Amino acid sequence: MARKIGSRYTAHQILGRGSAGTVWLGEGPDGPVAVKLLREDLASDEELVGRFVQERTALLGLEHPNVVSVRDLVVDGNDLALVMDLVRGTDLRTRLDRDRRLAPEAAVAIVADVADGLAAAHAAGIIHRDVKPENILLDMQGPLGPGGSHRALLTDFGVAKLIDTPKRTRATKIIGTPDYLAPEIVEGLPPRASVDIYALATVLYELLAGFTPFGGGHPGAVLRRHVTESVAPLPGIPDELWQLLVQCLAKAPASRLRASEVAARLREQLPTLAGMPPLDVDEPDGEAAEEAEGARTTGRGEAAEEAAPAGSDGRGRRGSVSLVPGAQPDSNRDTHTSMRVPAPDELAGGAHGTARVPRAAGAPRPGSARNRAATRRRRIVVGVAAVVLVAVAGVGTWAATAGDDEGGSGPGEPGNSAPAAP
Known part of the structure; x- marks a missing residue:
């Protein structure tokens, strides 16, 4: 069913729904467009509407071949x-x-x-704040x-900045998607361009x-890892590419590359990657339920318990939490997160067996349930082997002793040798 959007646009068909609103296939004066219609409760927020209008000039001025351009903002x-623009x-998801x-x-x-697009945005003073595969489109016609x-x-x-009003997200809230959040965001610091670099490196990984x-x-475990853990190596990629990933995933924002540097260095490496198959x-595996349970029992997961959506058991592949309490992620997975910033003692949990270490195909992750089961099996086999060896050794000793008893020399007492001749 068609609906008018302002005086210039008509929305014809829903393309997807998300926590922030609905995306429609629309028609405007210059042809087909995509219209992202924000939720009615957002539209009724006067503070957000004011911010929406303030952002108009910056968003309309951002044009780049690797950015989906905003043609208009309608109030x-x-x-x-x-x-x-309609892509x-x-x-990418x-x-x-x-x-x-x-x-x-x-x-x-x-x-x-994407790094080229971010470089243009950062040069214009715009931070994306929610770089993730769901927000990266692939042009199939080019x-x-x-x-x-x-x-x-x-x-x-x-979109993330528009929703992130002081009234809606106080200093104790986080806007973003847990898997891609830079450590400084988790710790409550204001976002800079470097948060986009961290998220983009996470996407590349x-x-x-x-x-x-x-x-x-559990989302709380994900947030803690961003702050306390180092990225685990990926076997099979060139060292230069790995070093770039490590630098862009640095905990210190100042250590990360700029978007233009990321784009240039990645393109330099393309010839060396030609023909390389996907990594194996x-x-x-095996840690999600353990971490969720560990967070509940140790007390370090209090923030995550608050953040988890109704009905969540902590075992989902991704720790995405809807902006609206009770809302469920849907077809376009627009999963802006609103959760409490963990306190310092909650972030002090360290790795403690929660690291997600990549490994060769078929090999169990160190510390995982599969790894512990394999270790237990090895211990049982070794223990049984030890018992068998002891038993065999005992039988051999008994046999040797019995032989001495039966074949002793002379009429003397068993086990006593005859005196030597003078």
Whole structure:
């Protein structure tokens, strides 16, 4: 059913729903558009509407081949909408759901595109704040790039900032998606451009490995890992690419590269990655339920317990929490998070067996349930072998002793030898 959006646009068909609103296929004076219609409760927030209008100039001025351009911002009665370019393709999350991981050349080419888009945004003073596969679109109608990759465009600029009003998210709240949150955001510091670099490096790691470096299990455990753990090595990637990932995932924001540097260095590495197959590593397993239980029993998971959505048991692959209490993630997975910033003592848990260490395919993760079961089996086998060896040794000793008793020399007492002749 068609509906008017302001005086210039008509929305015809719903493309997806999210925690922040609904995306429609629309029509405007210049042709097809995508219209992101924000929720009515957001549209009725006068403070947010004011911020929406203030952001208009900056968002409309952001044009780049790797950014989904915002053509217009509509404030009309109960309608609050962003009118954006329509990209004929899919999002990166859908691609990951299908392929699990990408060949390094394609992964690096996609992330280099996004880094170029971020460089333009940062130069204009705009921080995305929610870089993740759901917000990266792939243009299926354009020419193919390195490794058969499609041109990548970053979308939803400004949405996280628009929603993040002081009234809606006090100093004790977090806006973002847990798997991609920079440590400084978890610790309550104001976001800078470096938070986008951290999130983008997390996306690259996920494209290569099939899982994020600090994700999995309860949201509280995910947040703690961002602050306390180092990224685990990925076997099979060139050292130069790994060093770039490590630098961009540094805990200190000042240690990370700028977006333009990330794009340039990634493109330099493309020739060395040509023809390399996807990595053959297994996702860490067996720890999600243990971490959720550990968070509940140790007291370090208080923040995460508050943040978990109703009905969550902590065993989901991703720690995404809807902005609206009780809302469920849906088709376009627009999962802005609102959760309490953990206190210092809650973040002091350290690794304590929660590290998600990639490993060769088929090998159990150190410390995982599979690894402990294998260790127990080895101990049982070793123990049984030891018992058998002791038993065999005992039988041999008995046999030797019995032989001495039967074959002793002379009429003397058993076991006594005859005196030597003078």
